[in-house]
Amino acid sequence: MEDIAIKIGGPAGSGVMSLGKMIGKLFQMYGWYVVIYDEHPSLITGGHNISYVRASKQKIYAHRTYAHILVALDKPTIDIHKNELKKPALVVADEGIAASLDNSDILSLPLSRIANELGSLRYYNTAAFGAMAKILGARKEDVTSVIKKLFGKKGDEVVQNNEAAALKSYESIEHSYFKLEKKANKFMLIGGNDAVALGAIKAGVKYLGQYPMTPASSILSTIAKHEKSKKIVVKQTEDELAAINSIIGAAFTGARAMTATSGGGFSLMAEALGMAGMAEVPIVIIESQRGSPSTGMPTHTEQGDLRFVMHASQGEFPRVVMAPGDVEEAYYMVFEAFNIAELVQSPVIVLMDKYLSSTIQTTPIFKTDLKVDRGKLLKDDQAQNIKGYKRYEVTEDGISLRALPSQPNCMHVASSYEHDETGFTTEDSEERIRQMKKRMKKLAVIPKHIYAPRVYGSDDANIQLICWGSTKMPCLEALKILKEEDVKAKVIHYPYIVPFPYDETIEILTKPNVRNIVIEQNYLAQFRGVIREQTGIYIDETLLKYDGREITPEEIVDYVLKGD
Amino acid sequence: MEDIAIKIGGPAGSGVMSLGKMIGKLFQMYGWYVVIYDEHPSLITGGHNISYVRASKQKIYAHRTYAHILVALDKPTIDIHKNELKKPALVVADEGIAASLDNSDILSLPLSRIANELGSLRYYNTAAFGAMAKILGARKEDVTSVIKKLFGKKGDEVVQNNEAAALKSYESIEHSYFKLEKKANKFMLIGGNDAVALGAIKAGVKYLGQYPMTPASSILSTIAKHEKSKKIVVKQTEDELAAINSIIGAAFTGARAMTATSGGGFSLMAEALGMAGMAEVPIVIIESQRGSPSTGMPTHTEQGDLRFVMHASQGEFPRVVMAPGDVEEAYYMVFEAFNIAELVQSPVIVLMDKYLSSTIQTTPIFKTDLKVDRGKLLKDDQAQNIKGYKRYEVTEDGISLRALPSQPNCMHVASSYEHDETGFTTEDSEERIRQMKKRMKKLAVIPKHIYAPRVYGSDDANIQLICWGSTKMPCLEALKILKEEDVKAKVIHYPYIVPFPYDETIEILTKPNVRNIVIEQNYLAQFRGVIREQTGIYIDETLLKYDGREITPEEIVDYVLKGD
Amino acid sequence: MVKMEDLDPHHWIQWCPGCGNFGIVTAMRKAIAELELDPKDVVVVSGIGCSGKTPHYIKTYGFEAIHGRAVAVAMGIKLSNPQLHVIVNTGDGDNYGIGLNHWIQNMRRNLDILHIAHNNHIYALTKGQAAPTTPFMEKTSSTPHGNPEKPLNPLLLALSAGATFVARGYAGDLQHLTELVKEGLMHRGYAFIDVLQPCVSMYPKMSYDYYKEHTYYLKDHDPSNKEKAIELAMEEGDKLPLGVFYKAQTYSIHDFYEDIHQDLPASKHDIYDIDISDIIEEYL
Amino acid sequence: MVKMEDLDPHHWIQWCPGCGNFGIVTAMRKAIAELELDPKDVVVVSGIGCSGKTPHYIKTYGFEAIHGRAVAVAMGIKLSNPQLHVIVNTGDGDNYGIGLNHWIQNMRRNLDILHIAHNNHIYALTKGQAAPTTPFMEKTSSTPHGNPEKPLNPLLLALSAGATFVARGYAGDLQHLTELVKEGLMHRGYAFIDVLQPCVSMYPKMSYDYYKEHTYYLKDHDPSNKEKAIELAMEEGDKLPLGVFYKAQTYSIHDFYEDIHQDLPASKHDIYDIDISDIIEEYL
């Protein structure tokens, strides 16, 4: 067994997600690569939930359309997903379900019996986990370890009961169907939003102002967990207006400050975004896109907000728009976002989406020897001797020395009005032009290599899959499949949209005899439009998806092989 | 005398604007073409205000950089503007100012004396008006008529005192410097915002929800004046969030509904804009741009919000973006906006700017035989017999029959979630795709000729001035000047940006041997970017201005003749 | 005759079994049926949240608006067509958090609507974050070290802002709640009912049992006495009073617009040939 | 020693001669000087409006934010560095209109700031539209047929929302206002002062003369008595009371964050090498 995919289905509230996580954790302990992908409607109870766990001995990048094992926590699951099964197809379900279906192909398990014996149906999914561990050929002691790891913080009783449920059902199965081999890898198993949280904490975020919104809400929960130990002011605000305005206030004092939201909340942030641009306050905004427009499809994925975040707020000011491609990049890029924000003293938007926010992956253990760079921030000792301080001084690179409240000799007003070098309101034509030019050139200080597109795949490939943000994951997976089929292809991934890497784009996209295909999760092929606006290059092939489900590697491969 | 330009300068609060209006009114009575342009800082008192009145026997389109007469309501005015004077240069000022400057070229007038005699400095500017009327060679009775027209509603005393002030100063001057000839023209003299108000009232606006914001505020005041006689619900709201959400509610009941704001307020409307798109509620939003980003330069002009209004709100949904080019177009296009909104059951954004909002022009008397078209609106009698009504039925053109509360047999829920044909929330992949396709194709029902660019100037010209919105005015004026200099040019004006007129653009911009120049009031040449994104055509010549002042015909001519 | 069945849901109900919202929507249906309002003249407006799904579960016209803006949407509806009966359903986060401004301002305006706040003391739909009514130091998914905010007092704010019908209901007492809803529907002016709503999934602590112990019914209270109503709202006892705190008939913003709707509501005016010649005259 | 001159404006003042705002900013300068606060530790935050220009006219740190959001910006400032003295200046439109939610929520949080609302009963900077405090049926540029809304009651709302220092000042009495500002600055918690501010250009009706006739100074009022404070705020007499209505020392949200700032305010923490190995451990 090299690669195995397990699909778990059940009603919301039945612990589908948590079962997925337990199984993923087990594979992680065995040194396997893991991708866990969830799908669920915007309801608390009812509706069909899915957790899909894919594990492999080789590096994997995304979920696939098939499953080898289907764990049915309810009856409908079997009907909905049976066609996705691939050999060695195994359907696992509680004996109640199995009996009612009268289907001898189903591996029937005493899950509800075990749970009831332990006094609560809450243990149903842990029982399923125990069974899966046995089926996969894991050792008993590893079942215990997973349970300890995941439930440890909830107290001894919880651990004991879960352990009992898992082990009982582990033992209820006679033989394993697979043999889970141990690999030497040591990974983290972490989701996109948690990677964002870690990147921010590592970067020294000192103030988080956030209003809950799917799929960004867990960033708030995760950072809040560490508010005391990492000394971070975490403030759930009354709305997104307060969230962004308060992070601007926080950043004005020198605290590294962040907010996180989805498109609807970002809409409410549009006005203050421009204030950060005008008053030159460095802030970081995480925007995790979901099915839209409007309330849309809250628990589904999309890349529909690209143009919006690029142009949100009246008028023109510098901003950075970055879009990490996977969980690992989310960590490093969020860290980088804070450095860049202070470097250019402007807002930085990190564009995520539901797929990246909630996908859980094995990643190499995050490096922590990262360098914090606070740009032109005035130090307290420098302030002692400074004379004639001007907050918005026009400099060569457009960036001015940033002083903070409580520093002597530097008192000034940060203003949302157009202002002169001191910060005082001006409507003078020449002052205005000077300040506009000053601001608009700031992004040029960002080193080019930082925002260059990344190229994956064979050098001599003439098929180029062009993507940005989270679609990197299925694209890289598709690359692997194409390679197996002897089709040479490349993935051109844009981790930054603004600033736009002009030179590299021209070079890459105008190579002779290449077939360029833009792959995005939206209706209008927004990124294709950006490329054309910036370079004039029109890419006529697109693979677009906007039904809220992440594009699959299979869909990409199909498209590449057959065309549309 | 064929063409005369008068510049009035003075401190805020000294009645500069109202003097400009009196003089403009006088010219209007004489059948002259008039353009009045104002400039002032965002302050209630203090700061330098300008009103510039240009009148001509021939059609004129915009203000110019020169003045023949300078009316100085304070001393600094003379210094600031004396270089703009052109022969026959005349400087007019109160005797106090004239004496202090010891400058015999100044026509010294007893303005403050007359005002004080009447008991208030409030009459200072009316006195200046009387003098100007005499200088221009207008008849006494016309002075009286102007005063009656402008002050009539304020009561007899106000009229009498103003009349007295004007006539006294009229008589204090011995001879006229010009001879104001009467022409047979009969014009309206009206500003951009008032034209918007009239267009909306004519279109049957029944609910206006607005929060004041320069330069859109006077739309609220003007419509409120007529709220009782035209039976319009005018509601000043607590903020722009309430403004747009309440017009969506109003439109849901069937009332034609509108809001008006500037970029900052529009930022706050971004979220609900998407709701109107998703729930398919027809609304009209007037967005009058000002100097930005953020609070920016509130009383100055700019076209910096184009991309923002095109992409505001998360996700993708149909919207129309139109941008009238002058006062007359503002009336007709706002009327049209209401028809189109109901035709496509989507939000329509009318992009104005401070220049168009506040510029006052003579225009042919507005036609009122305009046809209201409510699109697929269900009639009460149709509703009686309807069966199986579905609000979001998927139809050939994407547009569904719109039923209103209180109609029988049609009860449904309008929703900001993705929904099925009945309006119920759905997250189903196929339903989603059907509804997206349905919505996104709706704009195709707008007849192409409506949004085609308009071409002005000689057919065989090979210089094309490409513009959108209010820059039409200086461009057309520049065309006149160029013609005088025997330079053949055309103005290509885009009254609509969305939908984008693709075919016409290709045809017009790719003519052989043409020199295309994009003229916009912003830093990033946003419209050039739109053209390139839509067509691939890159126009390398741009004339951009972003200091808050409208580009002048002279600047355009200079650029055309000399290049940048 | 309107029957309860006429008001059946548009769609099958997706709330958790046992959710307090069932009681609320049933009370609404009963009240409308008992008052014999024609469902086609009723518009139910909501924001986003579990509470936001209410319009789908009662067959009238409905508008499921964006989070926090239900009251603003309702204002546009009611001012354009005052003949409609407008019922707003919000969550506690929806109304006391993000949407608070519209709530306060429209109570000041004494807008003629019925507003039912589903107060489950939690952000339920987004999975259990602290709401403005979550108890102090409570641990929620967004406040793992405890909620650092003291909860706000909805009834006191309603009274201070100018609502003219202020009541507290309980989702577990259908009869009592139905009466409140009926009284609110009949009231001309802003009728505000904060409804204690058990959320069995995201905040099981405040259960039906809990409320049975921690509520009592107002008796012998004179709802025309505002001072007393304020005192009641400020009470910090162990039990919360249920019933009508305050009721008055005073100026409503609709008085100002009455002439506009005299013959027909504005939304139904004939707009095919509006005469603007008098206005054009002003510019000649 | 801090002198008044140290607090001179950053720039020449652009308010109309005679504007009540002069009195307010002078009281702020006097209060800071008399309390000997170091100007570099003071941050004056405003929204947009004539009132919004205040930060430019007092030499401390300042933030002229967007319309309606001053309190939200101030929250971020104060929570990140509680050692700063944060003074918020808003207009009445700014605060009681567009910004009302942040005001109410932060009074509930008992955020430790001083908030001075410049209440001139009008939208001055935008040229005279009705504000939430404009009298009923007043004709303004946006309400030519009269203001259809009853004004809101700032002090009553402040008391209901949870502010712990609630006062009314008058821009025409420098001495009295200075004392209020001093007391507000020394108060730990939300200190809210609604200041009656004559606007000579856009709402001359409520002039200095008018206020002389329509105000009186609170005497013998016990500011620890909240019931009495509410009664006073609800008084509908011809004259408005000036002075401190209410004052109390209770829980503030800062209590929750105290440990974070114990050694240094969060904004000054060393962030060059944050250790996250313990968190990484959780994912292994």
Ligand SMILES: Cc1ncc(C[n+]2csc(CCOP(=O)(O)OP(=O)(O)O)c2C)c(N)n1
């Ligand atoms: C602008 C915006 N921000 C955030 C959200 C996410 N959101 C949806 S419902 C909700 C709160 C739900 O709580 P509540 O209003 O109390 O309703 P309940 O689910 O408890 O009925 C939030 C924060 C959103 N939809 N829109």
Ligand SMILES: Cc1ncc(C[n+]2csc(CCOP(=O)(O)OP(=O)(O)O)c2C)c(N)n1
């Ligand atoms: C989002 C937004 N909406 C509207 C405006 C326009 N605006 C500027 S100041 C102001 C109101 C001023 O009134 P107030 O707050 O009472 O301040 P005052 O000028 O009276 O001091 C308004 C509506 C704005 N700047 N931003």
Ligand code: SF4
């Ligand atoms: S989560 Fe709570 S409020 Fe939402 S449906 Fe379930 S029980 Fe009701």
Ligand code: SF4
């Ligand atoms: S308009 Fe009024 S508030 Fe503004 S500066 Fe002038 S007097 Fe003061």
Ligand SMILES: [Mg+2]
């Ligand atoms: Mg709730």
Ligand SMILES: [Mg+2]
């Ligand atoms: Mg004001």
